Amino acid sequence: MRIADLDGQRVAVWGFGREGRAAITALRKRLPQQALTLFCAPAEVDAARAFDTVLDVRGVEPEAAVLAAFDVVIKSPGISAYKPALLAAQAQGTRFTSGTALWFGENPDARVIAVTGTKGKSTTSALVAHLARALGVRTALAGNIGLPLLELLDQSADLWVIELSSFQTGEAGLLELGVITSLYEEHLDWHGSRERYVADKLRLTDVSRQLLVNALQPALLEHTQQHPHRLLFGQPTGWHVTDGCIRRGPQEVFPVDQLAAPGLHNALNACSALAALSAVGMDALAAAPALAHFRPLPHRLQSLGERGGFHWVNDSISTTPLATLAALESLHGRAVTVLVGGHDRGLDWMPFVDAMHSAPAHAIVCMGSNGARIEAALCDANVGCPIVRVDDLAAAVAEAKARAPKGGVILLSPGAPSFDQFKDYAERGRRFAEQAGFDAVTIVGIEGMGIA
Template identity: 80%
Template sequence: MRFDELRDRRVAIWGFGREGRAVLKALRERLPSQPLTLFCSAAEVDAARAFDAALHIVAGEPDAATLGRFDVVVKSPGISAYKPALLAARAQGTRLTSGTALWFGENPDARVIAVTGTKGKSTTSALIAHLARALGVRTALAGNIGLPLLELLGQSADLWVIELSSFQTGEAGPLELGVVTSLYEEHLDWHGSRERYVADKLKLADVSRMLLVNGLQPGLLERTAAHPRRLVFGTPEGWHVCDGAIRRGGQAVFDSAALAAPGLHNALNACAALAALEAVGMDALAAAPALATFRPLPHRLQPLGEHEGWHWVNDSISTTPLATLAALESLHGRAVTVLVGGHDRGLDWTPFVEAMRTAPAHAIVCMGANGGRIEAALRAAAVACPVLLVNDLASAVEAARARTLAHGVILLSPGAPSFDQFRDYAERGRQFSALAGFEATGVAGIDGLGIEGTPHD
């Protein structure tokens, strides 16, 4: 959908987060006299009035009848497309769109690499942009990684690297390369089931001229086998990790230990980024040395440093049990106290519990809304390490201090969203950093968002 298709239509915007504000700003620039309605929470009404005094603001969640009064509803990503009210309004003729869909509608000729996946999508997106810029390509980095596409509306780049969440993959337009880094169970509260989550993720394949997927995941390979131009990374014939090196086939290209982002999964993310550049015709071998200057993203296995005799690692982005296991794997051989738990989405913690039975952490501190459920599962499995249950993050940090050996690691890798106690994972990570005794500047924003590089004629 394009902005011109909204002209003289009854349009509502649902959501007043950063995506919603970007939509409002773009609509005002393109259709300045158009009446607009905003659905937002009661707590956001005053801020919305200050943002745009001409808005008609409705506080609270709209029902089907209210939504059905509009020709088009532009919704924010966090609002599930499967809400009954939205489905009913759609059946009555209301069209749904988003900021992502509007950007693609306005930029049909943009050269786009879109990245999705349960884990690794942000780091892989940032790596692709970093490496492309090292080759002198004017590159945009935007999307779910923290910069709505509409904030860059009207700007030009030679390459657009766009991170898409499972909420957004169905909103993308035709693009050159889609990348799927991994596929696990997540966001079941938004999608309604694991099957729908997987199907929504893989909508990216439908709009991708080429598709690059993780060759180490049999289920992902099976589900994407029919794509006419599918490529893989992670397997010996292409970009993969073996014997401590990132390799292209039999050629060792980069020492994995030289990556500032730790862990096998981050080396695999680097393979995905290099394979993506190669797929679109860029010189991945020439770009590979720039991996040494890539700065890890905040809240993703981010080493904060040593304080009070312990090493502190912030992995607040971890929102699945499998992500917590990957974090522990990256710290293999060290005495690690791990802080787990948060908002309960009903995910299965059995793989985590089984892993802790065979290779336990030094200690496990359970917290938050699902902390009791995790603790009970660990105790039922007779995990051979201290297991503690506390209410909140502050208590978890204190418990970790009391249980962790000198020079050991205190790792925040919750395996669950933050919404039971925090606005988002970044706020949780910042509080962890403060509780550990570090300055907030240590968990600053993501490097490289926006457009960087020299424009080409």
């Protein structure tokens, strides 16, 4: 679907976040006379009316009958495609689209590398763009990473690097290369089940001429084995990590200890980015030295520095227990007091519990709405380190300070979403930085978004 196809239709925009605002702006640019209705939260009504004075603003959650009155609804990513009201309206003929789908409709010939994955997709996307630019390629970095594609409507680039969440993979058009960094269970509240999450994530395979996947993930290999042009990273014959070095086959390319982003998983992210460039015909070996100048993304194992005799690490982006384990692995050998817990969406914490039973952290502070569940599982397993439960982040930071040894690490890696206490993971990470004694303004911002 293209924006021109909306001309004269009954059109609604559902959601007034950045994606919703981008959609409204794009439609006003292309179809200035088009009537538009916006569905948003009650608290957003005044801001929405100020944003566009001729919008029909409705501060309600639309029911099926209301949605069915429209020909097309442009939905923000955070609104589940499986809401009963949406499905009922769809059955009555309402078409649902998104800013991502509209951008692909407007740019069918764009050269696109699309990146998804339960974890690693943002860092990998940023790395691909960073390395491509090091080769002199005019590159766009956009999508789920924080810049809606419609904000770049009518702009040109030689390469588009687009991060897609599991909410967006089914909205992409045909693209040159799809990259899947990892596949674990997540977002079960949006998708409804693990099986549906996996199926939605893998919809990227249907539109990718070439598909690059992580060879270290057996389930991912099984799910993608039928793709006719599948490539792998993480195996010895290709881009992989061995003996502290990123290699292409047997060839040493870049020392892992020169990466600013710590941990084996970030070295694998670098491998996926280099493999992606190779897959689209670029000189990855020539680009590899630029890894030394890549700035890690905020809230992703972000080293904040020293305060009060402790080293503080912000990994607020961690929303699965396996991501927390990866964070702890990256700090192996350090005395780590880890803060876990948040919004409970029913994920399995037993892999984390089992790992802590074998190799416990210095201390574990459980917080948030699933903190009691995590604490109980750790205690039932007789994990051999201090375990304490608190209600909120402020109390968790205070407990961490009381229990961490001087010179130790205090790590925020919750393994759960932030919605029980915060708007999003970024707000949680900023609050953690402030409570640790840092200026939160200095830790925000992702370098390289947009076109350069």
